Every structure is written in structure tokens, then in C-alpha cells.
Amino acid sequence: xxxxxxxxxxxxxxxxxxxxxxxxxxxxxxxxxxxxxxxxxxxxxxxxxxxxxxxxxxxxxxxxxxxxxxxxxxxxxxxxxxxxxxxxxxxxxxxxxxxxxxxxxxxxxxxxxxxxxxxxxxxxxxxxxxxxxxxxxxxxxxxxxxxxxxxxxxxxxxxxxxxxxxxxxxxxxxxxxxxxxxxxxxxxxxxxxxxxxxxxxxxxxxxxxxxxxxxxxxxxxxxxxxxxxxxxxxxxxxxxxxxxxxxxxxxxxxxxxxxxxxxxxxxxxxxxxxxxxxxxxxxxxxxxxxxxxxxxxxxxxxxxxxxxxxxxxxxxxxxxxxxxxxxxxxxxxxxxxxxxxxxxxxxxxxxxxxxxxxx
Numbered sequence: 001x002x003x004x005x006x007x008x009x010x011x012x013x014x015x016x017x018x019x020x021x022x023x024x025x026x027x028x029x030x031x032x033x034x035x036x037x038x039x040x041x042x043x044x045x046x047x048x049x050x051x052x053x054x055x056x057x058x059x060x061x062x063x064x065x066x067x068x069x070x071x072x073x074x075x076x077x078x079x080x081x082x083x084x085x086x087x088x089x090x091x092x093x094x095x096x097x098x099x100x101x102x103x104x105x106x107x108x109x110x111x112x113x114x115x116x117x118x119x120x121x122x123x124x125x126x127x128x129x130x131x132x133x134x135x136x137x138x139x140x141x142x143x144x145x146x147x148x149x150x151x152x153x154x155x156x157x158x159x160x161x162x163x164x165x166x167x168x169x170x171x172x173x174x175x176x177x178x179x180x181x182x183x184x185x186x187x188x189x190x191x192x193x194x195x196x197x198x199x200x201x202x203x204x205x206x207x208x209x210x211x212x213x214x215x216x217x218x219x220x221x222x223x224x225x226x227x228x229x230x231x232x233x234x235x236x237x238x239x240x241x242x243x244x245x246x247x248x249x250x251x252x253x254x255x256x257x258x259x260x261x262x263x264x265x266x267x268x269x270x271x272x273x274x275x276x277x278x279x280x281x282x283x284x285x286x287x288x289x290x291x292x293x294x295x296x297x298x299x300x301x302x303x304x305x306x307x308x309x310x311x312x313x314x315x316x317x318x319x320x321x322x323x324x325x326x327x328x329x330x331x332x333x334x335x336x337x338x339x340x341x342x343x344x345x346x347x348x349x350x351x352x353x354x355x356x357x358x359x
Contacts, residue, residue, distance in 0.1 A: 074099030
């Protein structure tokens with residue numbers, strides 16, 4: 001059964017006292033001895049040094065001792081790290097010792113402050129063999145004091161070395177992006193006002209504690225060069241000057257710590273936010289209109305030039321009209337023509353009558 005954290009500390013102290021007793025045994029017997037110890041605090045996995053002073057009749061005897069934790073070398077965990085995200089969630093991960101036996105199992109204990117009780121991890125992260133290689137924490141509150149972590153292990157084959165570490169929790173917090181990001185643009189001017197609220201955080205609520213990064217790109221060219229602005233003195237607004245009022249933009253923001261007990265490293269980027277006006281006519285349509293207008297203009301100039309210089313007649317020869325066969329005949333009198341028609345009609349009538357008589 002895995003020993004609780006208090007028992008582990010007690011074991012370490014017993015090992016130290018044993019070393020002191022060995023040291024004290026080197027002093028001649030029959031003499032009065034007085035040992036004084038300084039304050040000793042973890043981490044202890046790399047060993048600890050002690051200053052020991054012994055008083056006797058011949059004077060004062062001083063020595064420095066070093067306590068080395070028991071266990072198989074290379075069996076303690078490696079690459080221990082923790083990160084806090086989404087305000088109150090924390091993940092801690094580690095790797096098994098390079099020389100740890102195959103059946104080694106690890107267990108994590110921690111204290112958020114000196115006033116809290118030590119607690120074991122409630123949700124381990126396991127590998128494919130069921131070995132504990134991490135822990136998930138919920139409802140973590142960042143305190144001013146350092147948190148203390150200890151990972152020990154057990155194996156049937158050998159004693160496993162423990163690992164312990166102090167961590168200032170605010171230094172491992174990954175900050176959330178600013179919240180409630182909005183952009184309002186002037187329809188006539190190029191000004192756009194960007195506003196936001198400070199990110200949610202468990203231990204600080206002052207704007208001066210944060211710095212902000214603003215990244216702006218064209219929507220139709222998200223891979224292009226971005227305009228980046230860093231605001232170091234907190235605040236919750238920024239004015240952006242648009243270079244093109246007929247374009248859509250994409251805005252992202254992130255947060256870092258400026259002062260206070262806030263991690264200075266940049267956090268994650270926010271989701272892209274669109275703002276600005278869409279182009280009424282696309283660029284391809286504009287190109288087509290320009291080409292058409294230029295073509296028409298060139299055609300008009302060419303026609304005018306040809307007409308003024310005589311090239312137009314040379315290019316477009318006139319075909320002569322066919323000769324009128326009736327050209328030159330005297331004009332006919334309408335009354336005379338009517339009389340002739342009636343005469344011809346009457347002659348035909350007489351011929352018909354004569355034909356009937358002959359029959």
C-alpha cells in the first residue's frame with residue numbers, strides 16, 4: 001500500500017536523523033554533545049545538506065552532512081511539468097524513470113499551500129500498460145504561496161526513488177483570450193474601435209495586470225502579412241485604421257501577464273472575428289469592366305482617326321449603283337396613258353365580237 005504524504009516525510013526525516021547519529025558516533029564517548037539543525041524544506045529528491053554543531057569539553061565541533069534519498073538510481077520520474085488552462089483546470093504529466101522496473105507504478109500527492117492537507121491525485125492519466133504518467137485536476141485555485149508536488153513509486157523488484165517539486169502556480173497558467181470582443185467601424189472614416197473585457201482568471205481582476213496582442217488580416221487573404229499590435233499597459237480598447245474601407249478583416253486577440261502575479265507568456269489566440277464592409281463588386285468584375293471600357297475607347301479613337309486622315313475611305317470602298325435601264329425615257333402623261341389603255345381594251349373587245357360572228 002502506498003504511504004500517505006505525511007509518512008513519506010517522516011521516513012525522510014528518519015533517514016536524516018540516522019545519518020546524524022552516525023556522525024555523532026564519531027565523537028569520543030563521555031563527552032556532552034549538542035546538535036543544532038537549520039530549517040530544511042523540500043524539494044529533497046536530490047538530497048539535502050545539513051549543518052551539525054556539537055558542543056563538548058574541548059570546544060565546538062561542526063560538520064556538514066548530506067542526506068541522499070534511498071532507492072534505485074534512475075527509477076524516479078522524469079520531465080515533470082504542469083499547466084493550468086481554462087481558469088481552473090490543471091494537468092500534470094511525467095515520464096517513467098529510464099531504469100525503473102517494468103512493474104513500477106507512480107502516485108502523485110500535492111499541497112496547494114502550507115495550510116492545505118496533502119491529497120492524492122483523483123484522476124490519473126495512464127499509458128497503454130496502465131502505468132500512471134499524469135494527473136488531471138479540477139477547481140484549482142491559484143494561491144500566492146508555492147504548491148508542493150511529490151511523486152513516489154512502488155515496485156516488487158526494488159525501492160523506487162521519489163521526486164518532489166515546488167511550483168508557483170501562476171507561472172504555469174495559460175491565459176484565456178479576452179472576452180466580449182467587439183468591433184465598430186465608421187462608415188465614412190477609416191476608424192474602427194476595438195473593445196474587449198479582460199480574460200477570466202481565478203486570482204486577479206485588474207486591467208493593469210494584462211497585456212494584449214491584436215492580429216488583423218484581410219479575410220480574402222488570411223495567409224498574407226498581418227498587422228500586429230501589442231498593448232502593454234492594459235486597457236480595454238484600441239483604434240484600428242483601415243487601409244481599405246471596402247474590405248473584410250479578420251481579428252484575433254490574445255492575453256499575457258504584464259504585472260501582478262500573472263504569467264507573462266502569451267496565451268492562446270481567440271477565434272477569428274469578422275468586421276468591415278464587403279466589396280460591392282468583386283475584383284474580377286472590376287477587371288472585366290476596365291478591359292471593356294479601354295477596348296471601346298480605343299475603337300472610338302481609331303474610327304475618328306481614320307475618318308480624319310482618309311484611311312476610312314481607303315478601307316471601305318464604295319460600290320457603284322447599277323445603271324437604270326429606263327433612265328432618259330420621257331416622262332409619260334398619266335391622262336395620255338389612260339386613253340391608250342382604254343383604246344387597247346376596246347380593240348380587243350371588237351376582236352372578240354368579230355370572232356363570235358365568224359363562228
